[in-house]
Amino acid sequence: MNLSQMKGFFIILLLVPLSLSYAEPATPGTVLTFYVNDLNLSTDHRAVMTISTSGLVDFTINGVSIAGPGAMVETGIDSGIFQLQLTLPDTVNGKPLKNGDVVVMTYHQQADYSGNPTTLTQSKVLSSAPSSPVAISSSNVRIGQYFKLQIYAPNYNLDSQKPDDIPLDMIEFHMGGVQTTLADSAFQVNPYTLRETGPNTDTFEVNVKIPKSVGGFPIEMGSTLEFRFNDPSIPSSVFVTVGGGSYSTSSSSSGSSTQHMVPPTLIFYAANSVGASVNYVNSTLLSSLIGPVCNPQSGSFFMMGTTTVTCAAKDQNGNSVVKTFVVDVLAPQNHIPSWTKKTVGAWCNDDIPDNQLYASMKYLVSNGMMLVQGDSVGQTLDKSTLCLWAGGKVSDQDAAKSLYILSR
Incomplete structure (x- = not known):
């Protein structure tokens, strides 16, 4: 059809x-x-x-x-x-x-x-059922702090006269490429199972303490941790940010001044009304890491909006590290002002040099007049694509993808 x-x-x-x-x-x-x-x-x-x-x-x-x-x-x-x-x-x-x-x-x-x-x-x-089976008492926690994990699971209410239990190994833990379950000895939980809150309530709870490390990888400030209810009939996840959303903290020797830094952001544009497949594997954010294993993976489909990516890897000294950054997928739009076609056309005809066009494009980006995706800075412009765009033969989106200029 x-x-x-x-x-x-x-x-x-x-x-x-x-x-x-x-x-x-x-x-x-x-x-x-x-x-x-x-x-x-x-x-x-x-x-x-x-x-x-x-x-x-x-x-x-x-x-x-x-x-x-x-x-x-x-x-x-x-x-x-x-x-x-x-x-x-x-x-x-x-x-x-x-x-x-x-x-x-x-x-x-x-x-x-x-x-x-x-x-x-x-x-x-x-x-009247909850929109998601899994809930948490706080989306922001600190290392060494307990938070409450709650699950609405009627299928596990087997006895209406007394509280039932759900095993800890049914809760998967994900941090970048690190994966385990709440049964892992790295976690301190109370009680030692997900216990129903009362007879016939269908709701199960457990208190979880955030450890300093899992599987040899330290948990950093700003990391996003996923707790996934691994039940085939109602799979669901919740996410916890470590450190109340702060990425790192430093104190001066003279007092108690504190700095807060947010994770770096990569900007991409949706290919349709839902989102886009995002390839960040060549990002400069990963250039210092050895064998990074990230979640979500590079090449995955990202919904429009903000998604936190967490990567577990080794640094240049062989130490285990976890790095976090944000992928921001924006709604589809025209990224390049149409009036710049005249300037690009002059460049295509060799009337202006490469460095002049680059400086012009860089100025538009730095002043928010043009949006392009990615995080790389490169002075090599894709002449073939840009000249086709100046002639009206390719879309603004294709032209924007060829401009690997820092967009923030």
């Missing part, structure tokens, strides 16, 4: 992490996201479209009409996929939301692939 034959098809996209296996929470103010795929709506092929939902989209809860968003926004230029965000009301017909309520979006498609009008629906069931 080619693209023209697919025109008008309705595709439901559930863009949620795999760790969320429960229905939407029945909480007023919760925002539910729906998607409509209809290429017929995408009539402006040069911009992201915003379309009124009047006459096109209706929302109901248990069959009762409710107010929905007034517009839907295309997820990218000429994507044909439109996002709607519904904020749950406080009540429906004077009654509060409850577990089992059903939200239905109805899309009145004006023409399907055969040219006929049709009605399409998408539904979400509301639930």
Whole structure:
């Protein structure tokens, strides 16, 4: 089936992490996201479209009409996929939301692939269960400090008369390439199992103390630690930042002055409305490390937003180290001002030298007038790509990728 034959098809996209296996929470103010795929709506092929939902989209809860968003926004230029965000009301017909309520979006498609009008629906069931099975008492902890790990796991409630247990080895620990479980002797836990909080509560808890090192690798300030509930039916993770988000601390000999540094950031741009595959293996941030093993791995798909990468490795002296940096995936956009094509065109015609063009591009980047991705600084410009861009034969995104100029 080619693209023209697919025109008008309705595709439901559930863009949620795999760790969320429960229905939407029945909480007023919760925002539910729906998607409509209809290429017929995408009539402006040069911009992201915003379309009124009047006459096109209706929302109901248990069959009762409710107010929905007034517009839907295309997820990218000429994507044909439109996002709607519904904020749950406080009540429906004077009654509060409850577990089992059903939200239905109805899309009145004006023409399907055969040219006929049709009605399409998408539904979400509301639930009082937590949005994620795993929770923590604090997302920021210090080395030597306890925090509470809590799991909602009805499947492990085997006895309604007394509390049940979940073994510690069902909780995986990840820090860069370091992987073990809470059963590892490096951790101090209390009690020595995940204990149900009471008879028939379905909720299990354990107190975990952050150690100084795991598997021979020190835990650094600013490191991100993952605790993963390794249950095939409801896999889920939570993340803890060591040191309250501070990357490093230093004190002067004369007093108590303290400096806080944030992890370095690599900037990339999403290839679509969801995110991008990010290759950071040649980053200068890793150049001093030997055999780094990182999580998430280079080449992985990163959702739009900020993701912390943690790498376990050896330094040049053979010492075990853990390094952390941030990958920031920004929404797709035009990264290079169109008026710079004239300057690039002059360079392509050898009217201006390489160093003049480089200085011009560097100035635009340093003043926030142009955004390019990555972290490397290089004075070798990709003339082939840039000249094709000046001639309108490649996209702004492709041209931006060829400009390996420091973007911060």
